[in-house]
Amino acid sequence: MVMLTREAKGVFAIVPTPFGIEGSVDFESLGRLVDFYESTGVAGLTLLGQMGEAPKLTHGEAVRIVTYVLKRTRLPVVVGISAPGYAAMGTLTSDVMAAGASGVMVAPPNTLRTDDQIVSYYQGVTEEIGEEVPLVIQDYPLSFSVIMSPSVIARIALDAPGCVMLKHEDWPGLEKISALRRFEAAGDMPRLSILCGNGGLFLDFETERGADGAMTGYCFPEMLVEVVRHTAAGDRDSAHDVFDAHLPLLRYEQQPGIGLAVRKYVMKRRGLLASDSQRNPAAVLTAAARTEVDYLLSRLARQGRSISWAG
Numbered sequence: 001m002v003m004l005t006r007e008a009k010g011v012f013a014i015v016p017t018p019f020g021i022e023g024s025v026d027f028e029s030l031g032r033l034v035d036f037y038e039s040t041g042v043a044g045l046t047l048l049g050q051m052g053e054a055p056k057l058t059h060g061e062a063v064r065i066v067t068y069v070l071k072r073t074r075l076p077v078v079v080g081i082s083a084p085g086y087a088a089m090g091t092l093t094s095d096v097m098a099a100g101a102s103g104v105m106v107a108p109p110n111t112l113r114t115d116d117q118i119v120s121y122y123q124g125v126t127e128e129i130g131e132e133v134p135l136v137i138q139d140y141p142l143s144f145s146v147i148m149s150p151s152v153i154a155r156i157a158l159d160a161p162g163c164v165m166l167k168h169e170d171w172p173g174l175e176k177i178s179a180l181r182r183f184e185a186a187g188d189m190p191r192l193s194i195l196c197g198n199g200g201l202f203l204d205f206e207t208e209r210g211a212d213g214a215m216t217g218y219c220f221p222e223m224l225v226e227v228v229r230h231t232a233a234g235d236r237d238s239a240h241d242v243f244d245a246h247l248p249l250l251r252y253e254q255q256p257g258i259g260l261a262v263r264k265y266v267m268k269r270r271g272l273l274a275s276d277s278q279r280n281p282a283a284v285l286t287a288a289a290r291t292e293v294d295y296l297l298s299r300l301a302r303q304g305r306s307i308s309w310a311g
Contacts, residue, residue: 001100001101001102002074002076002102003102003103003134004076004078004102004103004134004136004164004165004193005134005164005193006164006165006190006191006192006193007191007193008043008044008076008164008165008193008195008212008213009043009193009212009213009228009232010042010043010044010212010213010225010228011041011042011043011044011195011213011214011215011221011224011225011228012042012043012044012045012046012076012078012195012213012214012215013037013040013042013044013045013046013216013217013221013224014046014049014051014052014197014215014216014217015030015033015034015037015045015046015047015049015052015069015217016033016051016052016053016217016260016263016264016267016273017030017048017052017053017054017057017065017279018030018033018273018274018275019053019275019277019278019279020274020275020277021275021277023277023279023280025057025061025064025065026273026274026275027068028274029272029273029274029275030065030068030069031068031072032271032272032273033267033272033273034069034072034073035072036272037075037221038073038075040221040222040225041222041225041229042075042221042224042225043075043076043213044075044076044077044078044102045069045073045075045076045077045078046077046078046079046080046105046215047065047066047069047077047078047079047080048062048065048066048079048080048081049080049105049217050080050107050140050143051217051259051260051263052080053260053278053279054080054082056279056280057279059088059091059092059095062092062096063092063095063096063099066079066095066096066099066101067099070099070100070101076102076103077100077101077102078101078102078103078104078105078136078165078215079092079093079096079101079103079104079105080104080105080106080107080138081093081096081104081105081106081129082105082106082107082138084109086124086125086127086128087128089104089106089125089128089129090128090129092104093128093129093130093133097133102134103133103134103135103136103164103165104129104133104134104135104136105135105136105137105138105167106122106125106135106136106137106138107138107140107143107144108121108122108138108144108146108148109121109144109146110144110145110146112146115149115151115152115155118146118148118152118156119152119155119156119159122135122137122156122159122160122163123159123160125160126159126160126161126162126163129162130162131160131161131162132162133162134162134164134165135160135162135163135164135165136163136164136165136166136167136215137153137156137163137165137166137167138167138169138197139153139166139167139168139169139170140167140169140170140197141169141170141171142169142170142171143169148170149176150176150179150180150183151183153166153180153189153192154180154183154188154189157189157190157192158189158190163192164192164193165192165193165194165195166180166192166193166194166195167195167196167197167215168194168195168196168197168206168211169196169197169198171198171201171202172202173196173202173206174202174205174206174209177194177196177206177209177210177211178209178210180192180194180210181209181210193212194210194211194212195211195212195213195214195215196211196213196214196215196216197214197215197216198216198254199216199217199218199250199253199254199259200214200216200218200223200224200227200250201250201251201254203216203224203227203228203243204227204231204239204240204243204244207227207228207231207232207239208231208236213228214227214228217263218246218250218253218263219249219253219262219263219266219267219270220246220249220266220300223242223243223245223246226238226239226242227239227242227243230242245300245303246300248296248299249266249293249296249297249300252292252293252296253266257283258283258285258289260278260283261276261278261282261283261284261285261289262285262289262293264276264277264278265285265290265293266293266297269294269297
């Protein structure tokens with residue numbers, strides 16, 4: 001078992017959960033996805049995230065998915081354990097860490113309103129799962145309606161010894177990254193690995209501000225890996241060139257409500273998923289939307305971007 005650390009870098013791909021047309025978990029497609037992610041050079045995988053349709057899974061299905069992936073890869077695996085109550089988080093954490101997971105991720109419930117409430121909530125999470133379990137804070141105010149200022153994140157990092165990573169998805173959030181790195185430099189908080197989400201929509205500048213990489217699920221993880229690699233090498237123009245080529249599709253995939261449908265459709269086109277089905281309730285792409293995505297894919301191909309197809 002490789003435990004998640006404060007020095008984690010690179011791209012942790014958010015893995016969508018493949019479903020068959022009838023709604024059951026498609027483990028054959030899941031295996032293809034895992035092998036594909038490994039081939040792109042990602043540093044790790046994240047399961048049961050928001051785009052993994054975790055709330056639609058039973059506890060048993062969630063554990064089976066994590067166990068299956070851990071048996072298929074040696075990459076570090078982070079598991080989303082967000083739940084309405086601590087007890088469910090504790091049970092899932094015990095099961096996935098016993099299976100070999102590298103850490104867990106928790107998003108705040110939308111009932112939290114004050115800074116003290118937020119800090120107290122994560123203190124409770126730590127008490128439930130144990131300080132020895134590496135913890136990722138998911139900061140996504142656009143989705144969860146919880147505003148975490150840099151000072152609140154610093155307080156959590158100080159109070160929760162297991163907290164080693166921030167999944168940063170604030171928007172706009174570039175100044176937050178800079179503020180957190182200033183706090184660390186001043187000794188006001190321990191270092192956190194910062195991996196960014198939002199489909200990678202601001203990754204080009206997030207890495208320049210001090211982010212260590214990405215934790216997201218854009219349908220071309222190769223682009224995310226390239227951007228992080230070029231930035232780390234100091235090749236700013238190459239990082240932006242790669243990013244800019246994908247920006248139209250990236251923007252389209254980030255539409256609220258249909259983003260996962262777009263992502264799964266492209267992954268089916270690439271031969272990774274047997275079906276682009278989601279478990280109900282689910283958004284469905286219209287024929288017009290599919291045509292638009294196909295057009296964006298054709299533009300990527302014309303720019304010399306390598307794309308593998310289902311046939």
